[in-house]
Amino acid sequence: MSRTRTPVVANWFTGEGEGFRLLGTRCSACAAVFFPREDVHCRNPGCGGGDLAEAPLSRRGLVWSYTDGRYRPPEPYVSDPELPWRPYTLIAVELEAERMVVLGQAAPGVHVDDLEVGMEVEVVPGVLHEDGETTWTTWHWRPVGASA
Template sequence: MPRTRKPVVPGWFDQDAADFRLLGTRCRACGSVFFPREDSFCRNPGCAGDELDEVPLSRRGTVWSYTDGRYRPPAPYVSDPDAPWQPYTLVAVELAAERMVVLGQAAPGVTVDGLTVGAEVELVPGVLHEDAEHIWTTWYWQPVAAAAPEAS
């Protein structure tokens, strides 16, 4: 039986889009952009707007901060409690156009030794977990130098 691909958090990205991006929302009244998305009201305390449009966020940004995770994180992260724990790298990425910082895991194989504050990173699709019925999809941040070359 084929497994179903499912985003680990529905609505935060389009796993099937050719131009993979995180999805945020923009307030029509003040222009503020939000991620995670907000669909009910503007989170800007100075705005009473309640009309928000979905917007794809920038695919590239710069490393604002990073750290390694040496503990089992809480849900929605899934891990086998009987398997040895493997550390992972968290990256906070500044998206200049949106004027925000987005947190995510670094791509597999990227460690804190391969990151520096201010380095350019790119959003890439990934798999967080697989089970008998599903492939749980997510996003990762990958250093641009390690990314595959873009088509001309």
């Protein structure tokens, strides 16, 4: 039996492989870009408001900061309390074109020792959790040139 692939959060990313992108929204009045996406109103306090349109974000950016998560986070994060906790790496990535920083987990096998501030990384599809019926998909950051 195959599992259904389901995004952890709907409409935050799309595509596969080289076509994988995070999805934000752009205000038609002030051109501000938002991620997570904003579908109701422009969050720019200096803007009178405009229509919001879906905007695929840059696939690559520069490491702005990074750390490792050495504690078991609370729900809704999915983890089995019966299994030992394994640290994971978080990366804050600056997207120059959008003038924003986006946080996400590092791709499996990427650790803090593999990273440095200013390093180029790319967004790739990832898996947050699998259960008997569903593969919960998300995004990961991976150093450019690193193999999947």
